[in-house]
Amino acid sequence: MNAEATFVNAAGFSSLFAFWIFAIASAFQSRLRALGAAGVHLLIFCFVCISLSLLVRALGADRFPVANLYESLLFFSWGLLLAFVLLRNQISTLYLGCLTALSVSLVFLYASWLPPGLQEVRPLMPALVSFWRVIHVPPLIVSYAFFLISGLVAILNFWSARRRLTAICCLMALTLCVVSVFLGTLKLASAQSINLLFWFGLTVSLVAITLFFHMETKSPPVATELCEVTDAVCQKSITIAFPLLTFGIITGAFWANHAWGAYWTWDPKESMSLATWLSYAAYLHLRARDDCRTDSLSLCAFLGLLLTILTYLGFTFLGLGGLHTYGNLA
Amino acid sequence: MKLSKSSSVSGYIGSCLSSVRLTLVLIAILVVLSIVGACVPQISQGESRLLSDYSSNQSLSIVQALGFTDVFGSWPFLLCIAGLFVNLIACTIARMPERIRRRLNQDDHLASSQVAKLRQSVSFGLPCRTTGVLEYLHGYMEARGYKVSIRGNSAVFRKGKAGWLAAPLTHLGLVVLLLGVMISMLFSYSGVLYLKEGDIECISGSLEQKGPLAHVPELSVKLLSTKSESYAGGEPKQWFSTLAIANTAKQLFSGSLSVNSPLTFDGIDFCQSDWKIAAIAFSVNSRYVKVPLSDMPHGRMGVLRLSDDLALICAYAGGPHIRVYLKEQGATHPRFLANLAPGQKISNFPISILYEKELPQSGIKFKSDPGLWVTYTALLFFFLGSILVAVPDLKIWAAVDPGEGDASQCWLGFSGVKSARIMRDHLRRIEQAMKSQFYEDKPERGVVMSNER
Numbered sequence: 099m100n101a102e103a104t105f106v107n108a109a110g111f112s113s114l115f116a117f118w119i120f121a122i123a124s125a126f127q128s129r130l131r132a133l134g135a136a137g138v139h140l141l142i143f144c145f146v147c148i149s150l151s152l153l154v155r156a157l158g159a160d161r162f163p164v165a166n167l168y169e170s171l172l173f174f175s176w177g178l179l180l181a182f183v184l185l186r187n188q189i190s191t192l193y194l195g196c197l198t199a200l201s202v203s204l205v206f207l208y209a210s211w212l213p214p215g216l217q218e219v220r221p222l223m224p225a226l227v228s229f230w231r232v233i234h235v236p237p238l239i240v241s242y243a244f245f246l247i248s249g250l251v252a253i254l255n256f257w258s259a260r261r262r263l264t265a266i267c268c269l270m271a272l273t274l275c276v277v278s279v280f281l282g283t284l285k286l287a288s289a290q291s292i293n294l295l296f297w298f299g300l301t302v303s304l305v306a307i308t309l310f311f312h313m314e315t316k317s318p319p320v321a322t323e324l325c326e327v328t329d330a331v332c333q334k335s336i337t338i339a340f341p342l343l344t345f346g347i348i349t350g351a352f353w354a355n356h357a358w359g360a361y362w363t364w365d366p367k368e369s370m371s372l373a374t375w376l377s378y379a380a381y382l383h384l385r386a387r388d389d390c391r392t393d394s395l396s397l398c399a400f401l402g403l404l405l406t407i408l409t410y411l412g413f414t415f416l417g418l419g420g421l422h423t424y425g426n427l428a
Numbered sequence: 429m430k431l432s433k434s435s436s437v438s439g440y441i442g443s444c445l446s447s448v449r450l451t452l453v454l455i456a457i458l459v460v461l462s463i464v465g466a467c468v469p470q471i472s473q474g475e476s477r478l479l480s481d482y483s484s485n486q487s488l489s490i491v492q493a494l495g496f497t498d499v500f501g502s503w504p505f506l507l508c509i510a511g512l513f514v515n516l517i518a519c520t521i522a523r524m525p526e527r528i529r530r531r532l533n534q535d536d537h538l539a540s541s542q543v544a545k546l547r548q549s550v551s552f553g554l555p556c557r558t559t560g561v562l563e564y565l566h567g568y569m570e571a572r573g574y575k576v577s578i579r580g581n582s583a584v585f586r587k588g589k590a591g592w593l594a595a596p597l598t599h600l601g602l603v604v605l606l607l608g609v610m611i612s613m614l615f616s617y618s619g620v621l622y623l624k625e626g627d628i629e630c631i632s633g634s635l636e637q638k639g640p641l642a643h644v645p646e647l648s649v650k651l652l653s654t655k656s657e658s659y660a661g662g663e664p665k666q667w668f669s670t671l672a673i674a675n676t677a678k679q680l681f682s683g684s685l686s687v688n689s690p691l692t693f694d695g696i697d698f699c700q701s702d703w704k705i706a707a708i709a710f711s712v713n714s715r716y717v718k719v720p721l722s723d724m725p726h727g728r729m730g731v732l733r734l735s736d737d738l739a740l741i742c743a744y745a746g747g748p749h750i751r752v753y754l755k756e757q758g759a760t761h762p763r764f765l766a767n768l769a770p771g772q773k774i775s776n777f778p779i780s781i782l783y784e785k786e787l788p789q790s791g792i793k794f795k796s797d798p799g800l801w802v803t804y805t806a807l808l809f810f811f812l813g814s815i816l817v818a819v820p821d822l823k824i825w826a827a828v829d830p831g832e833g834d835a836s837q838c839w840l841g842f843s844g845v846k847s848a849r850i851m852r853d854h855l856r857r858i859e860q861a862m863k864s865q866f867y868e869d870k871p872e873r874g875v876v877m878s879n880e881r
Contacts, residue, residue, distance in 0.1 A: 220663075221659040221661065221663050221665065222665075223663070223664065224664055224665065224666050224667055224686075224687040224688075224703075225687055225688070227665070227666060227687065227688060228687075228688035230688070337817060337818045338818065340814050340817060341811070341814040341815045341817065341818065344810055344811050344814035345811055345814075348807045348808075348810065348811055351807060352804075353688075355697075355800070356688060356690060356699075357687060357688050357690075357699060357701075358699060358701055358793060359618065359690070359697055359698075359699035359701065359793035359794065359795040360618070360793075360795065361800070361803065363472065364465065364470060364472050364473075364500050365473075366466040366467070367466075369462045369463075369465045369466035369500070370462065370463070370466040372458075372462050373458075373459045373462035373463050373466065376455050376458055376459045376462065377455075377459050379455060380452055380455045380456065380459070382817060383448050383451050383452055383455070384448075384452060386448060386595075387448055405459070405463075408463075413466070
């Protein structure tokens, strides 16, 4: 087994162990604080392992390792762990650790399911042979990782604010979208069924919005301490990710003009990145309104997460095409 | 009476136009339209994409009738952009003068009655003289990175003052972006040249888009040479072209370009956007013929009719070889003849066929856009603005009024909305710290007031 595979496996297993440790520690919060600390150390070990695996891959490939889906997923999990390292002092570490470890484990599971051909180091196509790749891609992937954390924390915010139905619908919508991306990547179902599943997921998110505005507003949200903490983490996460997304979109425009002679072509992925950017701009505007409640902000962050998933993976695997389908298995 | 009614109506319209609520509604509509535009194939992606995505002409015509195939050029999208622009201008007019005035007047000390009227304020009594309270506040706030200014019985504490520029810079970026796009729409032109080696084409004859005020020079482009570089496994690595640019009289310029390395001449950018083997050259019975190739699912294919009942089919899937088949009339499948490299010949056949060479075609995109640097400046503003979103813009006012004996009444407050939650926490912490400092074990006597506007 080569060094890169060893580091990746070590990172995958440590994230899985960390998830169980955090889950058990969350169930017995006050009594098992030491267990939570062990989980933190495991996640930091996982972070080091992913960093080393990326380094080994970069040295082996003689280029920055963000050129295909597998590499971008490795980098995405690195971004998730970076988010955990930067945000963990702001929240009950157990919850954030639990969410991060679960997300990283799922990302590793997804990456390990990719065909071996896609996990190998492949030569770059002419359009990707550019210094712009190193400038444009990493900030975007790291921003997606921070947005994922903010979205998950937003669901936690609903739960802690006793908006249980909204939280369950959001979780269902997220699960459906993620499952459809999994199925679409591995081509386990027809393109039509996968599309239907994804759009059904988005419909469930509309149900969550309806519940939020009509049924659950009859009783005012409960402002627990966890609510305030999750809101603060969500804000910090988006505040970090938003400039990264902006930078990624701008450098993408520079690169497109350099390579194709047009900085904006309304390619599906470009359009979706605009929609994602606008949704987080809406979050920031909403935040500027002092009368806005934390649960309204959480709803905005959650919808932003769905758009982020659609931007990052949706377009490649829902068959919507465009110029950015570098990770497509076809 | 009439005047007051009309002024109240205009005030209402003004407050609607400059409201954050309108911004949110417009952004929400733009998000929905962008999703539709991203998911439904657009006319800008080419008609072939539209036709391939819709199985029937009927469904395509329904989608077209709904305006879903040109979302980004449709009136709802453009109306939203215009609305956002108006909203932005209205916000700037309504709020910017006040913000600039406050910025210019950094040491705008407020009396306790004015602090009490701020967006959020807190008041509490302390068993200490005003000088002692202000001294403590000075040390406490300075230790937390605040810049302190004390005048008389009032004080101003500031931190992260660059943060206030976040919204103005981002909004300025949007205005400059619209300006840049407008210049591009009026003055830019672009097109694609598909050239084989030795081909000459005029820029003005290959335009895809031209602004109403654009001046297109009479230039011709000649492809001097083109080549493809491949990895060891045969995957394409890079495409190169060498161009000569001339006007009607003489050659003006020549240079090379490749993917991600454009060539610029006289404000016109030439980009290597495409490269493919367009045709195969054969010698059939010593006669030179070109067989154009067409795109197929797994490569490219060309057909050469040799006689009434015989056709030669060549298939190209990258690499140095082509596969040659013979199709006889009446036969269900073509017969595979050979894998040929350039210079190789099929000799066991009545007609002599020599594979001469492949004929590459280079796709060169050209563009002249005087608005590009304005757009880039706008993007820079966006980026700076988005970074400054993370920088809190904190300004706290304090006023201490002398009370009875050694007691005093302290007022703390802030205005602004960007960091309202952070500021509320700060006020709470400052209040707690002061009470624990001055009261020791005495009971607390604080009053919190909120003046939400």
